[in-house]
Amino acid sequence: MAQEFNAKEWFFFPAIIGLLLYIAAQVYKRNRLYSVLKLPPCYSGWMPFLGCAIEFGKEPLNFIEKMHRKLGPVYTLYIGGKRMTYLTDEEDYNKYFMQSQHVDFQKAVHLFVANAASIPSESFLTHHTSIHDLMKGKLATNQLPSHSKDLQTQFERRLAEISLAGSCELNEVIRLIMYPSVIRNLFGEDVLPIHNEESMNKLMVNFVAFDDQFEYGTQIPHVFIRKWAQSKQWLLNVFRKAILQIKSTDDTVLKSLYEMVDKEHGANYSLLMLWASLANAIPITFWTVAMILNDPKVHERVIKEISAAQDSSGNIEYNTATFEKLKYIRCCFLEAIRIRSPGVITRMVVKSFNVKGYNVPAGDLLFLSPHWTHRNEKYFPDAEKYMPERWLTCDFTKNEFLPGFVAFGGGRYMCPGRWYAIMELHMIITMLFHKYSMTLESTLPKANVMHLVGVQQPDADCYVRFSPKL
Numbered sequence: 001m002a003q004e005f006n007a008k009e010w011f012f013f014p015a016i017i018g019l020l021l022y023i024a025a026q027v028y029k030r031n032r033l034y035s036v037l038k039l040p041p042c043y044s045g046w047m048p049f050l051g052c053a054i055e056f057g058k059e060p061l062n063f064i065e066k067m068h069r070k071l072g073p074v075y076t077l078y079i080g081g082k083r084m085t086y087l088t089d090e091e092d093y094n095k096y097f098m099q100s101q102h103v104d105f106q107k108a109v110h111l112f113v114a115n116a117a118s119i120p121s122e123s124f125l126t127h128h129t130s131i132h133d134l135m136k137g138k139l140a141t142n143q144l145p146s147h148s149k150d151l152q153t154q155f156e157r158r159l160a161e162i163s164l165a166g167s168c169e170l171n172e173v174i175r176l177i178m179y180p181s182v183i184r185n186l187f188g189e190d191v192l193p194i195h196n197e198e199s200m201n202k203l204m205v206n207f208v209a210f211d212d213q214f215e216y217g218t219q220i221p222h223v224f225i226r227k228w229a230q231s232k233q234w235l236l237n238v239f240r241k242a243i244l245q246i247k248s249t250d251d252t253v254l255k256s257l258y259e260m261v262d263k264e265h266g267a268n269y270s271l272l273m274l275w276a277s278l279a280n281a282i283p284i285t286f287w288t289v290a291m292i293l294n295d296p297k298v299h300e301r302v303i304k305e306i307s308a309a310q311d312s313s314g315n316i317e318y319n320t321a322t323f324e325k326l327k328y329i330r331c332c333f334l335e336a337i338r339i340r341s342p343g344v345i346t347r348m349v350v351k352s353f354n355v356k357g358y359n360v361p362a363g364d365l366l367f368l369s370p371h372w373t374h375r376n377e378k379y380f381p382d383a384e385k386y387m388p389e390r391w392l393t394c395d396f397t398k399n400e401f402l403p404g405f406v407a408f409g410g411g412r413y414m415c416p417g418r419w420y421a422i423m424e425l426h427m428i429i430t431m432l433f434h435k436y437s438m439t440l441e442s443t444l445p446k447a448n449v450m451h452l453v454g455v456q457q458p459d460a461d462c463y464v465r466f467s468p469k470l
């Protein structure tokens with residue numbers, strides 16, 4: 001027995017030493033390579049190929065900040081065979097991310113798009129710039145009056161249909177109001193099956209499931225996220241039928257999009273557009289209402305501003321002149337966007353460049369984090385605090401944002417829906433505080449820090465008591 005034990009020991013001991021020496025040699029070789037090539041400091045954990053995927057996956061949003069503190073202003077994470085380089089100094093963003101010829105938006109996202117919406121890279125790379133420009137044109141500031149009248153009608157119709165009263169879960173309420181209103185406004189009145197509450201609910205359930213795991217859907221084989229894959233198929237089938245309903249006389253964003261892309265993937269592009277137009281605006285409406293209700297002074301100021309904007313019969317006309325009078329409400333939702341902004345945005349490095357003395361090689365995915373940038377005390381003193389007042393210095397007539405604010409991305413492929421988002425947020429938030437007395441019945445939820453794509457979702461239910469005013 002004792003001899004057999006020793007034999008095993010004799011075999012395993014050198015094997016373990018050998019393995020440790022091999023790992024040490026690899027680490028040494030890699031570190032030498034990094035210092036010779038002047039690559040940014042890299043954290044790759046200890047697992048071959050997977051790199052630091054497991055640590056990263058436990059809390060992605062906090063992990064990228066932890067690594068920033070450990071590795072400095074430019075650093076790389078090695079995950080699943082990919083190099084992901086983070087820029088964290090806002091002063092580098094414009095030159096190296098937003099306006100740089102060395103990075104590319106389409107090359108960074110085409111594989112994610114292929115996984116999430118089954119749009120082949122070839123099709124996406126062919127159509128993307130035209131789709132972006134179409135959206136930018138259709139949702140530009142000069143086009144907003146043509147959307148806002150109908151959107152007001154849609155919001156009012158929805159509020160009448162659901163007759164809010166008593167204690168309600170806020171996120172659910174916001175979805176019930178905004179989904180059908182925005183869908184009808186951008187896609188057309190009867191294009192998607194939302195004719196009654198039952199069909200509306202079915203669409204909502206599937207869209208919430210699709211949105212909830214969207215980030216995983218862009219990367220993980222779909223067999224591991226069956227529920228997500230089913231919702232995606234359900235939504236694609238809905239869009240396949242919807243595009244058959246488009247009439248030649250329609251003047252909707254959906255029709256323009258459908259005319260532009262290859263017909264085989266018309267439904268897939270439409271689903272992606274639906275996601276882009278709802279996935280950020282809905283949680284931001286939730287956060288703005290909840291954050292206003294959570295601060296009595298902010299709440300009081302909102303109510304006063306709305307009273308002053310009413311006409312003699314107590315009504316509000318939602319147009320540019322009225323929005324000018326509702327400046328503080330604009331500050332309230334911009335501040336909610338600042339605090340809950342997207343975890344990351346990305347570009348692909350197509351030509352290596354040097355930043356802060358480091359060479360960032362072609363092939364790296366380059367990231368910046370609006371969420372963490374907005375916590376930089378240099379730009380946003382008392383950054384964790386919800387302070388709409390900090391926005392009062394902005395000249396909104398010039399469409400200004402505060403320095404350091406990057407929630408809508410930047411450069412050629414900055415969010416094309418940002419002015420539409422600002423108009424819809426301004427309208428729905430004002431309308432809710434105008435029509436209802438609201439009180440918060442839960443504590444303000446925290447943000448769910450498990451996602452990097454898009455704005456943060458609440459990590460718990462949030463109940464609000466509604467009493468109609470009018």
Ligand code: HEM
Pocket residue numbers: 132135139273276277278280281284337341342345346407408409410411413414415416417418420421455
């Ligand atoms: C508060 C709400 C919103 C936020 C925070 C937001 C943020 C963003 C960000 C960060 C990007 C990526 C930009 C980049 O990489 O530089 C983006 C892209 C996009 N957004 Fe928004 N967005 C919002 C609302 C909307 C709305 C309401 C629409 C449409 C009605 C929209 C349509 C799009 C589209 C289509 C893209 C993709 C652009 C492309 O592929 O070129 N967004 N958004």
